[in-house]
Amino acid sequence: GAVVSQHPSWVICKSGTSVKIECRSLDFQATTMFWYRQFPKQSLMLMATSNEGSKATYEQGVEKDKFLINHASLTLSTLTVTSAHPEDSSFYICSGGGRTDTQYFGPGTRLTVL
Amino acid sequence: GENVEQHPSTLSVQEGDSAVIKCTYSDSASNYFPWYKQELGKGPQLIIDIRSNVGEKKDQRIAVTLNKTAKHFSLHITETQPEDSAVYFCAAIGSQAGTALIFGKGTTLSVSS
Numbered sequence: 001g002a003v004v005s006q007h008p009s010w011v012i013c014k015s016g017t018s019v020k021i022e023c024r025s026l027d028f029q030a031t032t033m034f035w036y037r038q039f040p041k042q043s044l045m046l047m048a049t050s051n052e053g054s055k056a057t058y059e060q061g062v063e064k065d066k067f068l069i070n071h072a073s074l075t076l077s078t079l080t081v082t083s084a085h086p087e088d089s090s091f092y093i094c095s096g097g098g099r100t101d102t103q104y105f106g107p108g109t110r111l112t113v114l
Numbered sequence: 115g116e117n118v119e120q121h122p123s124t125l126s127v128q129e130g131d132s133a134v135i136k137c138t139y140s141d142s143a144s145n146y147f148p149w150y151k152q153e154l155g156k157g158p159q160l161i162i163d164i165r166s167n168v169g170e171k172k173d174q175r176i177a178v179t180l181n182k183t184a185k186h187f188s189l190h191i192t193e194t195q196p197e198d199s200a201v202y203f204c205a206a207i208g209s210q211a212g213t214a215l216i217f218g219k220g221t222t223l224s225v226s227s
Contacts (some may be wrong), residue, residue: 042219044203049214
């Protein structure tokens, strides 16, 4: 299957700082990328949908000013958690979709905010 | 919108036994149903998928069945092995590319040797 990478795989930061997570589709062009967060022992919760070159669509309850998403190219989307707080600690996962409905997930980024 | 329910939430089997996980969906327009396996600390991995024009699909020890009338689909794992232990998620989606998957809540499968 297609490969999606994420960087970093884990990050620890102080409360109030911003963290950027990169999501790359390595061998296909991801017209659409999705960002999820996952708390321990729970399912994936969709945060936002981003299409290359346009603004992201955020799910209800997700603060767009706090979780900034940029999808500048067909192979790269970034999620920036601004002014992170301990409650933002979670596992963030991206997925990429091309021209079909099949989606491939990245390995995830573990964010810990102290 | 779409709602996906998944059962059971946990499943324990002996090595060599079969495991079955069931999901139901609410939106009759959904026509793509993937299954993902997630190991601890990793992202979900697509293991098999089925589209609504097919009733069953098999890949070695893994099979998925779909009943469009009843709006349910199931994952079947035969001859389970300890390395099959993981969390399994079902999902459903409409036909339009760029639409987000709707996930079930997951099933933790434990295979004991």
